[in-house]
Amino acid sequence: MMSSKSDKVVPPKGKKTHTEMLIDPALSGGYRRVRSRSALDDEFDAEDEMQARELRDLRMEEILTKRKARIAKLKREIEEVPTESETREEAKIPGISITVARQIAALPEEERNRVLETYVLMQAAEAKNANAVLPAIVGFARANPGSSPNQFIDYAKAMSDQFRTGVEVAQKMTPTQAPPQDPWKPVEIVMDMVKHSVTEPLEKMSQSMVPQPSAFEQILMNDSLFQRAKELGIFGGRRDGGAGTSDMDLKIEQLRTERDLELKKIDLEWKKSMLERDAQDKRTDAVLTALAPLSAVFAGPVDQRMRQFGQQQAASHVPPGTMPPPSNTIMIRCSCGYEGPMTFPGPPPDIIKCPRCNQDLVVGGVPSGGEPQETDRGT
């Protein structure tokens, strides 16, 4: 026995005290355990939820940043719109009609220069009236050739005063007009429109997208609200059974039932998936398909070994009432190391084959170590 142990080529088993089943547990009375939810599963779920919340917050921040950048861009574009005063400066063209310009051009050079000098002076003093009195100055130059520059200026002043007076009279006679508009007014209007149509909805939308605690969570987080709600019997109804809380009780019970049913549904779905997997289990089939051909390969040699083993055992155990071993059983001793009995229905042949090495052995011969091998006459 010691020598057979030392022949082992695989390391010892170590501290293991049991062996694994290689067949379907159903065959040996075993069963497959179904793992239930553990505290670790709850921990993983909580962690997943937290990560999802963080991701949602990051996404919200990204949306807000993009919207703010867009608003800032809109503001910049609005500021770049040219103001009314700038437009007026760019369009600063003398308000002289073509007719007046032709009349000026038709004047003699001396009168024309005086008309223009007077016009420039008038424009410098009162720009608005200069254009108005220019035709009158041209008419004065044509009617009074050779007039001095001072006469031109005096006439222009007189005409200007008369024009101003006429305008004032006309203004008094006409209904009061709206005061001139502030050039920034349209810009402010546009800004307000942007604010109402873009900024405020965006801010409201952002606030609504940020996870807000539900009413129930707010009650739970606020001690005073919680106590008050408790007194009102929101968490299970009042003891006095007031009609005012019955609806709330029903609602809570309905929510609780829904939650329980949801949990049960999830549990059943999980169980169903496990069973579906079990139903497709083909491990036993694999064992069966492997066993049959492998055993067939070694069927012959093993049959022979078992038979020889039985013959060896029979020699050491003879049950009472049985006949002694017949004379047609011989003991084989081969140079390959094989040694054992072999029985024949009749007298053994002269040459037989070694059951182990299949070499020819001479029955009744003496072992010589050479070939052919020899056998001893058995018992």
Place this chain on the structure above:
Amino acid sequence: MVESLRKQIEELEADIAELEEKIRTKKAEKATASAQVQARIFLERIFAPYMDGLCDVWGLSPEEGLRVLIKENASLDRIANDNREALTEFLNQPEVRVIAAVARPLGEVSDEWIKEKTGVLLEVMWKIRPELANVIITTPGGQRWFHDSLTGLRNILFGKPQINIEKP
């Protein structure tokens, strides 16, 4: 909402019941098929040749030898244990090692399994050696001897690992 959930749950429960029944049936079929295959290996490759070897030396037919063994309650493992040296030599034969490894699942079956599956074993015995099966059934104490011999041979072949198969 609640009604919908209840309906879904009822459907799921029905599906699960159907699946459980299907698995039960499939497992029973597999267990029977597996038992037949293992029994055939055990009886055809181990039990029958061993009996033939014994009866060869005793000068008895297998049926006669079997009746004698049943009568004196000499199970096959008891006979083998009477000659430990030959048993050790036999178990160290390469062919026996290989067949023991192939038929390793047989070493894992419990005494109860052999007892429960005696019907299957005898059924297989009827197919491969009807004369021996008839003796086992008709001789008083035959089925008990058969059970003891099978468990004894199982212990001899697989009780001590002759081929080292490491288990996790």
